[in-house]
Structures are given as structure tokens and as C-alpha cells.
Amino acid sequence: MEISGPITPGQMAVLVGFIPILLAWMYAEALEFWNKSRQATVNPTVPDILLKEEAKKQLLESGLSPESSRAYKQKAGLFRFFMMDKDFLLDNRLTLRAASEFGAFLVYFYLCDRTDLFGESKKNYNRDLFFFLFFLLIIVAAMTSLTIHHDTSPFSSKPVQYLNRHQTEEWKGWMQVLFVMYHYFNAKETYNAIRVFIAAYVWMTGFGNFSYYYVRKDFSLARFYQMIWRLNFFVAFCCIILGNHYMLYYICPMHTFFTLMVYCSLGILNKYNETGSVIAIKIAACFLVIVAVWEIPHVYDFVWAPFTFLLAYNDPDASRKYPPMHEWNFRAGLDRYIWILGMIYAYFHPMVEGWLEKLEQTEVKLRTLIKTCISAICLVVGYLWYQYIYKLEKYTYNRYHPYTSWIPITVCICLRNITQEFRSYTLTLFGWLGKMTLESYIAQFHIWLRSGKPDAQPQKLLSIVPNYPMLNFMLNTIIFVTVAHRIFILTNKLKPAMIPAGDNKQLLFNLISGVIISITLYALSLVLLNLMNKQVHYAHASNLNK
Ligand SMILES: *[C@@H]1O[C@H](CO)[C@@H](O)[C@H](O)[C@H]1NC(C)=O
Numbered sequence: 001m002e003i004s005g006p007i008t009p010g011q012m013a014v015l016v017g018f019i020p021i022l023l024a025w026m027y028a029e030a031l032e033f034w035n036k037s038r039q040a041t042v043n044p045t046v047p048d049i050l051l052k053e054e055a056k057k058q059l060l061e062s063g064l065s066p067e068s069s070r071a072y073k074q075k076a077g078l079f080r081f082f083m084m085d086k087d088f089l090l091d092n093r094l095t096l097r098a099a100s101e102f103g104a105f106l107v108y109f110y111l112c113d114r115t116d117l118f119g120e121s122k123k124n125y126n127r128d129l130f131f132f133l134f135f136l137l138i139i140v141a142a143m144t145s146l147t148i149h150h151d152t153s154p155f156s157s158k159p160v161q162y163l164n165r166h167q168t169e170e171w172k173g174w175m176q177v178l179f180v181m182y183h184y185f186n187a188k189e190t191y192n193a194i195r196v197f198i199a200a201y202v203w204m205t206g207f208g209n210f211s212y213y214y215v216r217k218d219f220s221l222a223r224f225y226q227m228i229w230r231l232n233f234f235v236a237f238c239c240i241i242l243g244n245h246y247m248l249y250y251i252c253p254m255h256t257f258f259t260l261m262v263y264c265s266l267g268i269l270n271k272y273n274e275t276g277s278v279i280a281i282k283i284a285a286c287f288l289v290i291v292a293v294w295e296i297p298h299v300y301d302f303v304w305a306p307f308t309f310l311l312a313y314n315d316p317d318a319s320r321k322y323p324p325m326h327e328w329n330f331r332a333g334l335d336r337y338i339w340i341l342g343m344i345y346a347y348f349h350p351m352v353e354g355w356l357e358k359l360e361q362t363e364v365k366l367r368t369l370i371k372t373c374i375s376a377i378c379l380v381v382g383y384l385w386y387q388y389i390y391k392l393e394k395y396t397y398n399r400y401h402p403y404t405s406w407i408p409i410t411v412c413i414c415l416r417n418i419t420q421e422f423r424s425y426t427l428t429l430f431g432w433l434g435k436m437t438l439e440s441y442i443a444q445f446h447i448w449l450r451s452g453k454p455d456a457q458p459q460k461l462l463s464i465v466p467n468y469p470m471l472n473f474m475l476n477t478i479i480f481v482t483v484a485h486r487i488f489i490l491t492n493k494l495k496p497a498m499i500p501a502g503d504n505k506q507l508l509f510n511l512i513s514g515v516i517i518s519i520t521l522y523a524l525s526l527v528l529l530n531l532m533n534k535q536v537h538y539a540h541a542s543n544l545n546k
């Protein structure tokens with residue numbers, strides 16, 4: 001098995017960190033198994049409570065109160081991990097299991113994308129096949145998972161759901177399916193549509209985050225870190241394991257940045273958020289910041305220069321070379337306004353919902369008239385947009401995109417919510433896919449498609465079943481979706497262990513120990529690699545001498 005390129009210190013560090021976790025998990029499972037079988041055979045009649053009482057008595061006898069033992073538990077977690085403390089391992093067995101499974105997936109990613117274990121094949125676009133597969137999925141989803149929802153919206157107690165969670169998740173699912181298929185089949189003709197989808201995600205970032213912070217008023221750092229962690233945990237490991245830059249997965253920095261912007265704009269002076277004019281000023285300020293950074297020459301370079309280490313990107317296969325910060329300018333620039341629009345829509349959401357409720361109560365004739373008018377206007381606007389903007393060639397389209405992407409999004413929202421019934425139907429299959437958009441977006445690069453070397457775009461397909469493109473597509477898709485879904489679940493499982501909510505001391509402790517462990521592992525791996533290189537040199541030299 002050949003690997004592409006030498007092993008980096010980062011990869012070594014992850015490996016060195018992963019092995020003890022894997023061993024600890026196996027040990028913990030063995031302990032659990034042993035405990036269970038012992039309880040079952042030796043002491044089948046003693047209930048659990050008695051055992052616990054017994055343990056407490058022993059603790060007291062040894063001079064430790066239960067309180068101090070709890071503090072000991074929190075603080076000395078790391079220490080106890082290194083000592084392979086049995087109780088600690090048993091308590092954290094599930095976390096260790098999740099971490100080990102996650103590590104195993106990373107190994108799979110590496111095997112798929114950086115070794116020649118599996119083959120690769122060329123992308124091939126066939127419009128007929130592309131839409132056949134997409135419609136097939138819709139039909140299957142409609143037949144198996146059409147659901148009517150009756151739960152209430154977070155803003156009112158009425159069951160009129162306008163812009164509810166099921167819908168946004170379903171919406172994400174639709175877009176995600178087309179988005180990954182666009183990559184798989186290299187469907188160049190849908191390029192402009194993909195741009196609109198990404199704008200819609202960013203719109204949802206603005207919408208969802210604004211609603212959350214505005215309604216819940218929960219500006220706690222722990223919550224915020226959890227969100228950032230959820231967005232970046234998986235991608236960070238992908239970058240280290242595969243030697244990529246963060247910007248290869250541009251969706252992640254983009255959402256992180258816009259989430260940060262919403263958090264800051266609402267979090268600063270959040271006492272005054274109830275006042276309408278303050279919100280108006282905040283939103284205007286967001287616009288001004290974006291206009292200043294992206295529309296005034298040289299401001300962009302000045303503002304973003306310090307972040308070059310994080311956001312630089314060069315495509316190794318590109319025929320034209322751009323400056324390293326061009327990619328971020330282009331990607332974030334395309335959707336620079338739409339998140340603000342999401343915030344505005346979220347702000348007016350309760351009001352629109354009120355209108356809709358009133359509209360539902362008017363008599364049938366008037367209601368039908370109004371709804372028909374709205375639909376007609378939407379259709380005409382949508383058609384005009386399609387004719388005059390969407391159909392433009394991609395470079396021209398990109399220039400108009402930041403200023404026009406709100407049109408299809410608004411049309412979509414209006415039409416989707418036009419009737420009560422329509423609003424409450426969703427296809428849960430798409431909703432299910434929509435939940436793991438982030439994971440499937442990242443995973444597709446390496447275990448569905450194949451990039452082959454650091455920072456390269458995934459130009460090839462991963463081929464597990466050579467010479468049978470459709471069977472390969474099927475098998476690969478099953479693995480890909482399963483892995484993406486598992487990683488979604490694992491990320492959520494590991495989240496509370498890494499970023500505990502509501503305990504700032506523990507959070508700080510975790511952050512600091514995380515940094516220390518990372519630095520230690522990195523240093524250790526540098527030393528290890530150095531030693532290995534010396535050995536290779538030595539072997540080489542002695543070969544030459546012979
Ligand atoms: C905020 O936006 C990010 C990025 O889209 C998303 O992952 C997160 O769930 C959003 N937060 C809320 C509370 O909706």
C-alpha cells in the first residue's frame with residue numbers, strides 16, 4: 001500500500017493521541033464485561049443500592065467524604081485517565097467508545113483518500129441519470145416519509161407553522177442532496193443553482209441564530225462554544241489527518257464567521273435588544289461592516305491579513321494562480337449580505353406570523369384571492385429572476401449573485417408557506433438528511449469522492465467496485481451516508497464531554513488541558529518523526545556504504 005506524501009507531525013500527533021484512547025476504551029469494555037458477569041454469578045441477590053452503600057462506607061472509612069471525592073473526580077480526570085483508574089474508565093466508557101469510533105472513521109478517511117488501497121474513477125455527467133436519481137429519491141421519500149406535523153411553532157401557541165424547524169431541515173436536505181450530487185456527477189450546468197442553495201444555508205444561519213439569541217437571550221459562552229465546536233470539530237480533524245487547509249471546506253469557515261457576526265451583533269449591549277430602533281441600528285451596522293470590508297478597495301486586505309494563517313488557500317491543480325486570500329474573499333463575498341437578510345426575516349417573523357393568522361381567519365373568497373395574488377406575484381418574480389439572472393453564464397452570474405440571491409429565497413419561502421396544509425407537510429427523509437448537512441458536506445470530499453492529495457479539490461470518485469460505476473455508486477453512497485450520520489451522532493455525543501454547559505470552571509479547565517495536551521502530543525510527534533527520519537537516513541547511508 002502506497003501513501004501519498006510523507007507523514008506530517010499533525011497526523012503523528014493524532015495517532016499518538018488516539019492509541020491510548022483506543023486502549024483505554026477496550027480496557028473499559030473488558031472491565032464492564034467482567035463486572036457484569038461477576039455481579040451475575042457471585043452476587044445475584046444484592047441490589048444495586050446496597051452495593052453503592054457499601055462503596056460509600058468504604059469511602060468514608062478511607063477518610064474521604066463523598067463531596068471531596070466528587071471534586072477529585074472533576075479535577076483529576078486526566079490524571080485518573082493516565083493512571084488507568086478503573087472507576088474513571090467505567091464512568092467514561094461511552095465517551096471513550098465514541099472517541100474510538102470517531103478515530104476509526106478518521107483512519108478510514110485516510111485510507112480512502114491518501115493511500116491507493118481503493119481505486120479511483122472519473123466523474124461522468126449524464127443529465128438524464130442525474131435527474132432520474134434525484135426524482136427517484138423524491139418519489140421514495142414521498143412514498144415512505146410524508147409526514148404532517150401538528151406541533152406548535154416556537155413563537156406562538158397556534159399550530160400555524162410558518163418557517164418551522166421541520167421545514168428548514170427538509171429544505172436543507174433537498175439542497176444537500178443536489179449539492180453532493182452536483183459534486184459526484186460534476187453537473188456543471190447546475191452551478192448557479194448550487195450558489196443559490198449555499199446562499200439559502202447562509203440565510204438560515206442568520207435566521208436560526210437570530211431567532212435563538214433574540215428569543216432565548218442565552219448569550220452564555222458555553223452555548224456559543226458548543227455551537228462553534230459543533231461546526232468545527234470534525235473539520236479540524238479532517239484538516240490535520242489529511243493535511244488540508246481549513247478553506248478547502250469553505251462552508252465551515254463561512255458559517256463560523258457568520259454565526260460569530262450574529263452572536264456579536266446581538267450579544268453586544270444585549271440589554272437593549274427589546275427596543276426596535278436598537279435592532280435597526282445593529283442591523284444597519286452589520287451592513288456597514290460588510291460594505292466597508294467587501295466593497296471598498298484595500299479594506300479587505302487590511303482586515304483579513306492577520307487571518308491568513310487560517311483562511312489562505314491554493315488549489316494545487318488550478319491552472320490560474322490567485323493570491324492565497326482570494327478564495328475567502330470570493331466565497332464569503334458571494335453570500336456576504338444574505339445572512340443579514342436572514343436576521344431581518346427572523347426579526348419580522350412574529351409579525352408575519354400574525355398576519356398569516358389573520359389571513360387564515362378571513363372568509364374563504366378574500367383569502368383565496370389574496371393567496372392567489374401572492375402566488376402569482378411570486379411566480380412572475382421567480383420566472384423573471386430565472387430568465388434574466390439565473391440563466392447568465394457563471395462568471396457574470398457570480399457578480400450579480402450577492403445582490404440577487406434574496407429573490408429566489410424569498411419566492412421559495414412564500415410559495416412553501418402559502419397554504420396551511422402545504423406548510424405542515426414535510427418529507428422526513430429529506431429532513432433526516434438535512435440534519436447532517438455539515439458532516440456529509442465534509443465527508444463527501446474523501447470517502448465518496450476522492451481528492452488524492454492535500455488541498456486538492458475532489459476531482460475523482462472513490463472506486464470500491466471497479467468497472468461497475470452504478471454498483472460502486474450505490475455501495476459507496478450507503479457507506480458515505482452511514483458514516484456521515486454516525487459522525488453527526490458522535491459529534492453530539494462528544495460535545496458535552498468536551499464543552500460542558502453551565503460549568504464555566506470545568507470549561508476553562510477543559511480548554512486549558514486541551515491546549516496543553518495538543519502541544520505535548522505535537523512535540524512528542526516531532527521527536528518521533530525526527531527519530532524515524534534519522535533511522536531511515538542511517539539505513540540509507542549504510543546501504544550506500546555497502
Ligand atoms: C447558528 O448557525 C450555525 C451555522 O449554520 C448552526 O450550526 C447553528 O445550529 C445555528 N444556531 C442556532 C441556535 O440555530
Ligand SMILES: *[C@@H]1O[C@H](CO)[C@H](O)[C@H](O)[C@@H]1NC(C)=O
Binds near residue numbers: 163166167168413
Ligand atoms: C416557510 O418558509 C421557508 C421554507 O422552509 C422556511 O424555511 C420555512 O421552512 C417555510 N417554507 C419554505 C420556503 O420551505
